[in-house]
Amino acid sequence: MRIEDVEGELDRILLTEEEILTKLDELARQVEEDYKGKRVPLLVGVLKGAVVVLSDFAKALNFHAEMDFMAVSSYGHGTKSSGVVRILKDLDADIHDRDVLIVEDIIDTGLTLSWLIENLESRGAKSVKVLALLRKPDAMKVHVPVQYLGFDIPNEFVVGFGLDYAEKYRNLRAVAVLAKHVYS
Numbered sequence: 001m002r003i004e005d006v007e008g009e010l011d012r013i014l015l016t017e018e019e020i021l022t023k024l025d026e027l028a029r030q031v032e033e034d035y036k037g038k039r040v041p042l043l044v045g046v047l048k049g050a051v052v053v054l055s056d057f058a059k060a061l062n063f064h065a066e067m068d069f070m071a072v073s074s075y076g077h078g079t080k081s082s083g084v085v086r087i088l089k090d091l092d093a094d095i096h097d098r099d100v101l102i103v104e105d106i107i108d109t110g111l112t113l114s115w116l117i118e119n120l121e122s123r124g125a126k127s128v129k130v131l132a133l134l135r136k137p138d139a140m141k142v143h144v145p146v147q148y149l150g151f152d153i154p155n156e157f158v159v160g161f162g163l164d165y166a167e168k169y170r171n172l173r174a175v176a177v178l179a180k181h182v183y184s
């Protein structure tokens with residue numbers, strides 16, 4: 001979806017598609033370098049938000065990327081995530097002794113991601129690393145290691161590139177701050 005299709009619903013554009021794709025290319029070069037000579041890492045996306053980033057990132061990689069997906073729901077009060085997580089859809093792959101690269105759209109509190117890293121490590125993964133397109137300031141509170149980061153963004157509600165508001169805007173070709181009138 002183009003920006004002009006929903007222009008009146010956006011406060012401002014934070015990142016254009018071009019900026020995001022350029023950054024994903026840079027991150028892909030780093031990942032290729034870091035895993036050189038090893039079996040390719042399994043890319044793990046957390047549904048649904050990570051799908052768009054994972055797809056563009058996988059296309060930027062110059063090796064055969066294996067992908068797998070999980071769906072989780074975190075119990076929380078209202079919009080706050082609590083860190084207590086339930087698996088709705090598990091991985092198909094056995095990750096024992098494999099290098100795993102979690103691909104995320106955004107890290108906010110980081111609670112879900114901390115749980116996920118521990119969960120995948122407990123299955124005997126050789127390594128679990130994280131690539132995130134976006135990171136908000138609260139992520140600094142719980143220290144979540146992010147080996148490959150796209151952009152640090154301010155603490156505002158953003159949509160696009162996989163991120164939704166009520167299941168809308170996921171396919172927007174940009175990351176944008178949603179206009180207040182849309183959700184208030």
Ligand code: IMP
Nearest residue numbers: 081107108109110111112157158163164
């Ligand atoms: P947390 O890091 O456990 O707090 O949760 C991160 C998840 O919250 C992301 O995967 C998104 O689904 C959602 N989220 C956090 N911030 C935003 C936002 O600005 N827009 C849309 N979804 C968000």
